[in-house]
Amino acid sequence: MFQGLRTVVYPVDNLAAAKAWWSRVLGVPPYFDEPYYVGFSVNGYELALDPHGVAESGTGPVTYWGVDDVDAAVAALLAEGAREHAAVTDYGGGIRTAVVTAPDGSLVGLIENPHFPATPS
Template identity: 75%
Template sequence: MFDGLRTIVYPAEDLAVAKEWWTRVLGVPPYFDEPFYVGYSVHGYELALDPNGRAENGDGPVTYWGVPDVEAAVAKLVGEGAAEHAAVTDFGGGIRTALVRAPDGNLVGVIENPHFPGSPA
């Protein structure tokens, strides 16, 4: 079901400050830069900044597993005892995500992102 790790999303209370810092650290500009989400491509992985992040409720950064079909992955995870936490969201460009909460309380993200190696065309 999982194609491998794809993305880590850091909460960014001050998106401008976070974007400036990560751009300097990574030495590249973001490939996706919107007020609601900033994403960097880093050697086949994505480092993302979310101004609506989850740090305030203790969830912190969220890691996303690459999947070929977000709906199927959510159905499988829920079928195995997870609870849907955030419904499938389409960000455009073929990028779709969802979050479930595993029985142990951790958030598990799944992402369809055709812009990364190993993703189905």
């Protein structure tokens, strides 16, 4: 079901300050920079900043696993005892995400992104 790790999304209160800090730390500007989301490409992975993420994740980051079909992955994880945390959201361009809560309380992000190649097994 999982293709590999794809994205870590950090919830931020001050997007401009977080973007400036991560740009300095990573030594690169973001490849995607909008008021609702900032993304950095870091050696094949994405580090993202989400000014609305606190509502979705609480105070910590959410790690997103790549999947072929986010609806099927959510269904499989719910069947294994997870609970829906954030429903499937369509961001356009074939990019869809969801977050479930594992039985231990941890958050598990899922991302369907046809622009991100699958990791060979």
